[in-house]
Amino acid sequence: MHEQMLYFLQQLLNGLTVGSAYALIAIGYTMVYGIIGMINFAHGEIYMIGAYIALITITGLATLNITFLPVVLVIALVLAMIVSSAFGWSMERVAYRPLRGGNRLNPLISAIGVSYFLKNYVLLAQGSRDIGFPLLIKGSWTFGDPNGFEANFSYMQLTIFIVTIVCMVALTLFISKSRLGRACRAVAQDLKMANLLGIDTHKIIAATFVIGSALAAVAGMLLGMYYGSIDPEFGFIAGLKAFTAAVLGGIGSIPGAMLGGIVLGVAESFTSAYLSTDYKDVVSFLLLILILLFRPSGLLGKPEVEKI
């Protein structure tokens, strides 16, 4: 195979990897937005906390001499999801629920406050320096000429794909089949009506935050391990990008968030490969502005009809 072709494939693969993790975070934004029409600025922080809890668990298990890999990974994943969900649930309860029904600006400001609070909470407890995240899933398949360019498909990347797909399938089944999922859809379509029909909308909104946070924690653990280090600031840029992904796919639409994450991941990977790495973060932002300008309803979203 041509070297250039291999290089291209490698970038595509890297983009898909990061993009599928973005998709996991984007789901949290999109679900919350779909139901209460609010951008949860603190969602990136939940993702960062997920990564920290995973690392703390992995380090702790190593101290206890538990080294059987599947066990370590599963425990770390589950704990990260639980703690992140606790944060997500509490934040909705404390900072957003009391503000429901008021001025639109207030929950946004409150969300900024939560984001700063959580970031500094972790920063004060764990320090501001970045900490190495051990790559537990080692090894890879290589393709191409050993003397020229070699494309790598690591087991870590494979894991990210598998975990993401499992999460997506589980979420889709949950939303379409379960009672709670059906209630979620009802509330997203018409909150007032759902309330009149006896659905406990507060409970549904809380559930949305919990699901979104758990998925963000999964992404946090996967990306933390993939990148190899984490720090308290690491939620901010990821949050911004996942939000871009959600808007790109059409905010409020779950399949849109998945698609948007992957498109953004690939676009970003190609930018840093073929243009410049300095401005990698600038690209996703420019993409965001362009979508908002030319197709504010995103790739899969429905255009909004203003109620007059």
Added chain:
Amino acid sequence: MLAKRLPFAALCAVLTLVMGLPILGLNLTPQGIHIVLKSAPSATFMWIALGAAVVFLFQLFKDYLSGFWRQVPLPKASSFTPNLEGRKRIYAERAGWFLVAVLAFAMPFFASRGATALGNLVLIYVILGLGLNIVVGLAGLLDLGYVAFYAVGAYSYALLHQYFGFGFWEALPISAILAATFGFVLGFPVLRLRGDYLAIVTLGFGEIIRIVINNMTWLTGGPNGIGGIPNPTLFNMEFGRIVKDPGDTLFYKVLGIEYNSNHKVIFLYLITLVFALFTVFVIKRLTKMPVGRAWEALREDEIACRSLGLSRTGIKLSAFTLGAFFAGFAGCVFAAKQSFISPDSFNLYESVIVLVIVVLGGMGSQVGIILAAAILTMLPELARDMAQYRMLFFGLLMVLMMIWRPQGLIPMKRTPVELARE
């Protein structure tokens, strides 16, 4: 009653432990190439347990507490300002502003050098807060990248000086206008969008400006910043000991007094005060002008505005551009005061601090914002040991303000256009 709340209270206590224990209790510490987990000191665990207990008790007795809480009256707007009718109120207000201005002008001649410098910083935040207040408080647009325009103003002066030898007074209007232009160009595409999109786009924009300044080393010196930015002069009189610009004279020589390094600090303070008062005046006037009325109307009902022929983009853009103008203005003053600027001075924290000033002071309220700027700037200076908790506290403050007092410490008091009775 209590038994009914018990399970929920227990759940909340458990959640507090879940959120507190792993992050506060177990610290990741690098040791050589490895990371080890260190347990936090036992006092930390005591605090976590205490926190969980407080949450438990609070949830358990919430109904009683909220009943008690309701009996504590909140201060109302009218308890701060005497309730006067029409004309009288306007005169009282003018007298109040005049008194504050006189005191502020007199302050540096009695206060220490440090206090004057701190006062100067407060005034810069007053300008920033009032500028952001146009955008957030008056026009109802959440701008999270306000610091970007502050940076544009500061770097405009620094670069104009470095490359073209501009002095402070030439650079001041240019900095403000450049920042306003940035605001206009960014605002034009995004202001058609709904409010929350604007928030995130401005958030991104604030970061992008910083990244760009950081990366364009050839122009801006990158992370090393730009130094040697001259202080303002007074009719070409410099306040240093020796002349920096050959065309200038020296203040102490012209006046024939002893050189005193305090003169410079006092002068800087005084011109910043003049600018702050100018800002107060302009914004006060704006609120009574057609554009101010349109901002308020747009906040009240956008659809009605459109049905009457008001262009929402145009009106929002005017607020966004004017807000950026004042940020640029403040940026130029900041650069002149510090003599040195680097991208670090313009990170997201600054945007958040200015936003906290607006939120705490009361959206739309000028007096409140001035007060909040003073409190929030002086507080970290007075409690230096607590400095590291500053951002944690600010985050908490934003949430608490939104829950308990979204209108701010001193809510905006409308002065409606009155129809004189015939």
Added chain:
Amino acid sequence: MLEVRDLSMRFGGLLAVDGVSLNLNEREIFSIIGPNGAGKTTVFNCISGFYRPTGGEIQFNGHAIHSMPDYRIARLGMVRTFQHVRLFNRMTPLENLMVAQHHQVNTNLFAGLFKTPSYRHREQEAMDRAVYWLKKVNLLELANREAGNLAYGQQRRLEIARCMVTGPKLLMLDEPAAGLNPRETRDLNELIVSLKEDYNVAVLLIEHDMGLVMGISDRIAVINQGRPLAQGTPDEIRCNPDVIKAYLGEE
């Protein structure tokens, strides 16, 4: 002056308005009636530019307005009220009328900052117009109150005054009599006729109060399920068998 040709509006799978045509002459009171959910307000929203119609053409005084943004249409002299009153609730009635005149006053920043003679003059004119219309709708006494605290009927009148102060050529009223008592409805009736007679305004009206509609309309269009059913003078509509069957017959 207003010509709507073959207007249609589709929301997803729902065809809310289908092939509606109207044309309005100067100084004419034209009513659109039809059962609830017939698409009357959607027609209004299309004409005033809040919705972009999916089909058809709208001409207003020689301008094609079907793809023009709402605020530009308003500036051409076509203003409207809303089914649910939309006032600037925390502002006073006087201020409501001042905001409406945004394009008649001097919005130049520097003129306002320095209070130039031209600025003062234009503000004073706007104030005089506002006072004139407040007097006309009997709200002058309440000029300094909060608009949101006015009684419902007063809010309705204020909304009409707010339209009139812009000096429109066509006034669109969306159920202006809804929620008014009989006396207020009679006053409204007089007001609308006076707007036509004394101020040369054409009125496009959506209304359920048949007494009002039949009494003041020059012509009436009936819409049913988004489609035009009949058009004509009040007498023609009263006798039209389709209308009786679809609309009046129900009651």
